[in-house]
Amino acid sequence: MRLSRLFVPTLREDPAEAEIASHRLLLRAAFVRKVTAGVYTTLPMGARTMRKIEAIVREEMDATGSQPIRMPIVLPVEPWKRTGRWEVYGDEAFKLADRHGREMILGPTEEEVVAPLVAAENPSYRDLPMNLYQVEWKYRDERRPRFGLLRAREFLMKDAYSFDRDEEGLRESYRVMYEAYVRVFDRCGLEVVIVEADPGSIGGDVNHEFLAVAEVGEDLFVRCRNGDYLADIEAATPAPPPASDEAAEPLVEVDTPGAATIEIVSEQLGVAPERTLKSIMFDVDGRVVAVLVPGDREVSEKKLARLHFPAVVRRFEDEDFATRGYAKGYVGPQAFAEDVVVFADPSVRAGANWVTGANRFDTHVTGATLDRDFRVDRWDDLVEIRTGDRCPLDGGELEVGRGIVAGHIYQLGTKYSGPLDATFQDEDGTLKPLIMGSYGIGISRIMAAVVEQSHDEGGIVWPKALAPFEVVVVLANADDEAIRAEAERIYSALGGCGTEAVLDDRPERAGVKFADADLIGYPIQVVVGKRGFERGEAEFKVRATGERSVAPLGDAVDAAVALLATAP
């Protein structure tokens, strides 16, 4: 291809609307253009990269035996009402009525289509397991679309659905897909972490998120810097710090006027926040629950709620303190009545001689000591994890990371097949609900996530598997016929040996072409310009490393191919 004949309107300036790198660079490098909020056109460069991602996904799906189909986008709503998702999605789904006033929905995911599709053919156990997939645009009417392709209202997904006889079959189908997902992200050059996660609006029992590690990600995860531990932020449990061997001091009351927060009391008494003890008060279905954590830690309400599920966990409000007689800001565990359930995080064992509330306004105590001055009814991991916590496996340092959900897989069981009456005939002749799994990969999202992980000040740095072209031949002096002929020759020869090359033959200054080559992010740049030409040389740049080299013009094709072979 020749850039002079391609629609690649790169931008010199950063678009004002773009807050993050992938959004900014995919606009600047002319991969996409915005049509309206959260809705983008894919330009020729973007279309090439998207098709490469799609091809990788399809190959890996085909290799699992999953079968490509294609389901509609405009859907009747009845199945969505039966599964309850018409309500669950609410305004997040695009809803419309056809000319006859029949309600329809633009598919945000397609369990409600695929389960009736399979069930309508009266499958037998002999037809299972079965796995169907499609690559199709999906729709979510995000309240606030932003971050370009990362939170778009129209996005390209691969969605697959497995159908099994039983849970054991589901687990096997799930395992096969899990491994295919690992291969997909590996081939796309995307660094992902895999965590068990919140099932969200899809539901089911077991599910895993494939998070592309990126600062701009909306999902948090925790991992050990030694690489042996990884979890969703809500599921992560740090190793408890070693227990304190400090000798107990006496319990002494001190005046702390107006010190209703950890910050103020620390400052007034000149102690570090981690030497103070917080008692965070909750109402759990009417019962009072106190959670003790060091003053520098936060209680994870999600962990507490999970512990008490299905009871409703509610943090004390001002009124609760008042009516139940607790001195808000000065609560200490020393005076808890018998019917208060006292939880503590294991980190409380690591401290001693705590500064804590005296259960009177403007007063704290020092020297509060476990078992002597206060009791704990139950020890449980209840802190929000943070970078610097210790790994439960090897004691290494944990770090909290952020990731972009690039894939999400679910063991659904009968969550959809139940309400949709999607059954199969088992060997004994009875009808049983199909046991389903659901497996999504965001294809347009992968394109953005790769850019988040792989860019620099100059622009995008594509892994070669996803680059729109593998090599750009930059014709630096377009008005010199001999140089042009040489660039054309190298460009043609690269194509002839199966390399995806593009020739930058535009009537632009060399500087513009170099900047665009960096911006668009072709893995290898071959420069044919006046200076090198006079020496009989072509110049090369490996985009990922910035490494430059030269080779005789006659060897330029071999040199480019060799550089490409070792490029990431």
Place this chain on the structure above:
Amino acid sequence: MRLSRLFVPTLREDPAEAEIASHRLLLRAAFVRKVTAGVYTTLPMGARTMRKIEAIVREEMDATGSQPIRMPIVLPVEPWKRTGRWEVYGDEAFKLADRHGREMILGPTEEEVVAPLVAAENPSYRDLPMNLYQVEWKYRDERRPRFGLLRAREFLMKDAYSFDRDEEGLRESYRVMYEAYVRVFDRCGLEVVIVEADPGSIGGDVNHEFLAVAEVGEDLFVRCRNGDYLADIEAATPAPPPASDEAAEPLVEVDTPGAATIEIVSEQLGVAPERTLKSIMFDVDGRVVAVLVPGDREVSEKKLARLHFPAVVRRFEDEDFATRGYAKGYVGPQAFAEDVVVFADPSVRAGANWVTGANRFDTHVTGATLDRDFRVDRWDDLVEIRTGDRCPLDGGELEVGRGIVAGHIYQLGTKYSGPLDATFQDEDGTLKPLIMGSYGIGISRIMAAVVEQSHDEGGIVWPKALAPFEVVVVLANADDEAIRAEAERIYSALGGCGTEAVLDDRPERAGVKFADADLIGYPIQVVVGKRGFERGEAEFKVRATGERSVAPLGDAVDAAVALLATAP
């Protein structure tokens, strides 16, 4: 692939909803399933054939230099209001509002997206010509979806858009696309006729329809059986029959009580309808126009309207006959006043001694003779053409055919770039509207059209370029291990030599497998069954011809490949 692992739920019975062959067979052969009116899921077999059609279309587009992009489906409405198509489409477009109440439209075609896309980059004349295409699902909320994929509400289209400096450039872009379309349909094995046609809701000056010849088509065309003439039904002009040399007889009045129609007067007087002369009366902007045609012909009101455009042509109603003093059913041209404009079709010259109305109720005349008894002010082609008319080029027999619109291309000029202010900077620095063309191919529609052209009582007969698999290996006796091993061997070897083979290894009776092989329509069937196996032979059937043959098992792969090579 193995049919035992593919989701191919063929149907034994004809689905009640299917009125036409493609609808019936694509359901029965498990290429598609209906989700709701006019909305279909594509099953694995259908997905394979659709992807082959898409691949052919993409290859031919790429070969023209057209660039693949991808535009959104959910679109903002402002550009549609500017071009007036928000009104033109009316209820035929799917319209919706997002969560913020902003109106949106599901793209029925995308001139309103692509013109602003290109114009936003401030193109210069040096960037032109440019041609962008996409393959994407389109939406039309048909009042009465029917005929399966032929009149669906969601359908897959390739749409391309050309941008030129001037009309000459447009004509060249159009020519290139026209030729690419010819190649696409040829490769798809689809017999098409190409006619100039009504521009419909897309508009523009010049346009051509590519009609797939089929009885169920909704568009009429006319062609000479000798192959030298082809036209849209409204544009076709038959050769006038030779002028009559019959001697004129006297004009005689005859009683024809109650004979206000050609049928009755023909019967009463014992003359053929083509010996009678009809005077069909119109009001054209207040002026009386009479059109004379032989009694067995119909006046083409569209041709008459085109002649008088922009005047409004209205056929006489009962009231017009009464107030203007014409004896309805008994009008003859003998007494027309000076201010009546008398048109006649050239076929009137071919008759003589006409039976026509006497301008009194219950009375006709015989022997009415041109120039002696009545005048003609203007001769023009004004009859509805019919099979049996003569070709204007060679006098051969014309036939009226029906076709399915499989492609439609348009020279749009500034029809969209004008209202959308989509301009480019010309060499002289001025901004000028982009000169556009628009080019559509119905990909899902091609799948149905091919089935309409290529099926028999047993099912579909796919041309090999579109068949979901080229060869089926039918394992007729699945419980015999030796036979199974031989079928597996042949199946694997076919794959090994690059043939797309599928193995029917389902635990079904041989009869079911034969019926399914015919129904699905693989070009070549290889049967490995007990009888042949004992003789050391495989059996072959060419689906298109029904031709059967045998070959030694050892030669089965070569035999199948050879049969495939010569199959259509």
